[in-house]
Amino acid sequence: MEHHIAVIGAGPRGTYCLRRITLYLKKHPLKHPVNVHIIEKSGNFGGGGIHSVTQPDYLLLNTIGTQITAFGDDDDEARASEARKTLHGYLVDQGISIGPNDYPSRAQHGRYLADMMDWTQAHLPPGVFVHRHSAKVIDIESGPITDQQIVLDNGTSIPADEIILLTGHGKNRVVPDSGPAAWTSFSKNQQKKGDRTSYVHLVYPIDAKTRHVEPGDFVYVIGMGLTAVDVVKTFTMGRGGKFENGGYIPSGKEPFVILASRLGLPYSARAHNQKTDQYKGKILTPETVLKLKAQKGKVDFEKDLMPLIILEMGYVYYTTLMGTQMGDQFLNCASDEERRRLIAENVAAEERFSWEDLENPFRKIQSQTPPGHPWFSSMEEYTRYVIEYLRRDIKEAEKGNLTSPLKAAVDSVLRDLRDTLRLVVDRGGLTASSHRYLDKVFNRVNNRVAVGPPVSSTRELLILAEMGFVSFSGPTPKLSMNEGTGEFFIESDKVAGPVRSVQHVLNGRIHGVDNKNDSSPLIQNLFRREMIRTFVNKDETGVYQLGGLDVTDDFNLIGSNDRPQPHVCALGIPVEGKFWFNAADARPDVNSNSIAQLSRWVEKAVSRLKTKESAKP
Numbered sequence: 001m002e003h004h005i006a007v008i009g010a011g012p013r014g015t016y017c018l019r020r021i022t023l024y025l026k027k028h029p030l031k032h033p034v035n036v037h038i039i040e041k042s043g044n045f046g047g048g049g050i051h052s053v054t055q056p057d058y059l060l061l062n063t064i065g066t067q068i069t070a071f072g073d074d075d076d077e078a079r080a081s082e083a084r085k086t087l088h089g090y091l092v093d094q095g096i097s098i099g100p101n102d103y104p105s106r107a108q109h110g111r112y113l114a115d116m117m118d119w120t121q122a123h124l125p126p127g128v129f130v131h132r133h134s135a136k137v138i139d140i141e142s143g144p145i146t147d148q149q150i151v152l153d154n155g156t157s158i159p160a161d162e163i164i165l166l167t168g169h170g171k172n173r174v175v176p177d178s179g180p181a182a183w184t185s186f187s188k189n190q191q192k193k194g195d196r197t198s199y200v201h202l203v204y205p206i207d208a209k210t211r212h213v214e215p216g217d218f219v220y221v222i223g224m225g226l227t228a229v230d231v232v233k234t235f236t237m238g239r240g241g242k243f244e245n246g247g248y249i250p251s252g253k254e255p256f257v258i259l260a261s262r263l264g265l266p267y268s269a270r271a272h273n274q275k276t277d278q279y280k281g282k283i284l285t286p287e288t289v290l291k292l293k294a295q296k297g298k299v300d301f302e303k304d305l306m307p308l309i310i311l312e313m314g315y316v317y318y319t320t321l322m323g324t325q326m327g328d329q330f331l332n333c334a335s336d337e338e339r340r341r342l343i344a345e346n347v348a349a350e351e352r353f354s355w356e357d358l359e360n361p362f363r364k365i366q367s368q369t370p371p372g373h374p375w376f377s378s379m380e381e382y383t384r385y386v387i388e389y390l391r392r393d394i395k396e397a398e399k400g401n402l403t404s405p406l407k408a409a410v411d412s413v414l415r416d417l418r419d420t421l422r423l424v425v426d427r428g429g430l431t432a433s434s435h436r437y438l439d440k441v442f443n444r445v446n447n448r449v450a451v452g453p454p455v456s457s458t459r460e461l462l463i464l465a466e467m468g469f470v471s472f473s474g475p476t477p478k479l480s481m482n483e484g485t486g487e488f489f490i491e492s493d494k495v496a497g498p499v500r501s502v503q504h505v506l507n508g509r510i511h512g513v514d515n516k517n518d519s520s521p522l523i524q525n526l527f528r529r530e531m532i533r534t535f536v537n538k539d540e541t542g543v544y545q546l547g548g549l550d551v552t553d554d555f556n557l558i559g560s561n562d563r564p565q566p567h568v569c570a571l572g573i574p575v576e577g578k579f580w581f582n583a584a585d586a587r588p589d590v591n592s593n594s595i596a597q598l599s600r601w602v603e604k605a606v607s608r609l610k611t612k613e614s615a616k617p
């Protein structure tokens with residue numbers, strides 16, 4: 001008898017997972033040999049597709065090197081060396097000059113992960129064997145030797161007693177009758193007529209996907225977040241331009257880029273890190289949220305949690321702005337009314353913390369403009385506004401996450417207290433209607449203000465905006481097609497002035513989790529076999545359909561017949577919805593959620609193998 005465990009996907013989670021399996025088996029050995037199959041379609045074992053080692057070094061992580069690890073906090077053996085404990089330690093050990101608060105490149109992260117996977121494989125306990133398969137998994141079917149077998153795109157299959165899908169970020173197909181479908185068919189028709197009009201649905205790897213964009217072309221990038229920043233870097237540094245002495249030396253190969261988003265403002269920069277420890281909540285504590293959960297069953301994110309989030313942010317903000325005495329007074333106010341009075345008496349209006357302004361920085365302009373009128377009288381006026389917004393943001397980010405009141409509030413609450421929110425949000429803990437609020441309102445603000453690029457990237461964006469290589473769409477932009485000119489054109493009713501035309505449209509966003517429309521043959525085959533379904537949050541407040549897969553509390557996939565798969569599980573991005581905020585790498589010394597979840601899965605999977613051993617000694 002031999003056991004077979006299959007890990008599908010060898011990106012960051014696959015790397016953590018392999019170590020968690022081998023570490024657990026070291027402490028809790030099985031009687032029979034265990035084969036661990038790790039399968040990766042990119043062939044890049046460790047970083048996978050996203051943290052590929054071949055991507056250019058100007059594509060950065062948005063996490064500092066000391067806050068990235070591949071190992072759990074309990075893994076004394078792996079953490080014995082600084083070169084393994086964090087990405088920063090690894091890079092220093094390699095002789096790379098990098099500070100603890102610097103942002104490494106994604107390729108460096110990929111090299112770290114690849115080496116950590118090699119190290120894991122070189123330290124296997126007796127009776128454990130690792131097999132790497134450089135192939136794409138296309139199906140899971142019942143097997144002759146084991147319960148399942150994994151079907152690969154090279155025509156072979158692998159036996160598997162236990163399977164975990166760690167397949168990460170998906171690629172969604174173009175849905176019929178959608179904007180992308182119209183843009184695809186428009187550009188194809190124009191190309192037939194000899195135009196260079198194009199629409200790119202998934203922009204990674206950016207260099208290869210944007211080679212057709214010629215110098216001086218106009219490109220519309222949907223998104224102003226991390227992917228849009230990658231696109232801008234590729235069109236500038238990737239084409240030979242250089243940022244030097246606070247300016248930019250063009251290569252002459254740059255196109256002109258218009259960055260677009262519903263809000264019309266770029267993501268906020270990550271503040272310079274000044275912390276050594278994560279912030280611990282005063283108001284939004286595990287005890288408070290667990291009490292809420294116990295009282296209510298399902299918690300309303302907007303009504304129950306938002307007030308706590310805003311209060312906690314206010315506390316951090318005013319403590320940073322005015323000192324602990326003011327923070328304590330703010331905290332100890334008996335009512336919201338008293339708190340408002342305290343702020344009104346002590347803080348100038350323009351220095352007050354406002355969640356509403358974070359949510360909508362145009363709030364004041366909007367309230368001063370008659371309905372139906374543009375907020376800006378020209379594109380130049382709007383551009384000046386965005387440039388000023390970027391300057392202010394850079395100034396705050398440079399102060400640091402303990403000195404800037406705003407950045408401290410954002411970093412401490414929206415980032416450091418994610419695990420506290422997970423206690424109530426995960427496993428369908430929210431009411432259906434407030435789950436929609438989390439997805440459609442809170443997550444958008446959270447991503448924009450707390451998950452932005454390093455400040456160096458925002459500085460580059462500012463320089464390029466000042467030089468005219470990058471401009472912005474205006475709020476609520478509209479993208480249309482002109483059969484006559486063969487070009488796309490864009491306008492914003494919030495900005496007066498002529499429409500602008502572009503030859504190319506790039507979808508500059510990571511695809512949202514939408515398993516039903518995922519182009520992966522594996523996912524589609526599992527739907528066909530009724531082995532999976534998407535998660536629906538349903539209660540008296542409504543029905544909220546999510547794009548992530550439904551799993552049990554122990555991550556077993558649930559089929560369309562309501563039955564959990566006893567031996568097939570999934571974790572990470574594919575289960576976004578049932579579990580919250582999975583697109584993040586493991587951090588040391590905070591009992592990282594992604595590693596904790598993998599440990600739980602390993603424990604359950606190995607105990608099932610143990611049961612099998614007792615049944616067939």
Ligand SMILES: Cc1cc2nc3c(=O)[nH]c(=O)nc-3n(C[C@H](O)[C@H](O)[C@H](O)COP(=O)(O)OP(=O)(O)OC[C@H]3O[C@@H](n4cnc5c(N)ncnc54)[C@H](O)[C@@H]3O)c2cc1C
Binds near residue numbers: 039041050585
């Ligand atoms: C561009 C980008 C930058 C990011 N930067 C950061 C950052 O700086 N900091 C941070 O904390 N988070 C970042 N993230 C969030 C991201 O979720 C994590 O960095 C990480 O990549 C997630 O790891 P994962 O292993 O769960 O998924 P992935 O990295 O997506 O890995 C999944 C792997 O599974 C493989 N795979 C999928 N399907 C199959 C199949 N059928 N057969 C075989 N193999 C398959 C894929 O090739 C892939 O390598 C970033 C995300 C993106 C997209």
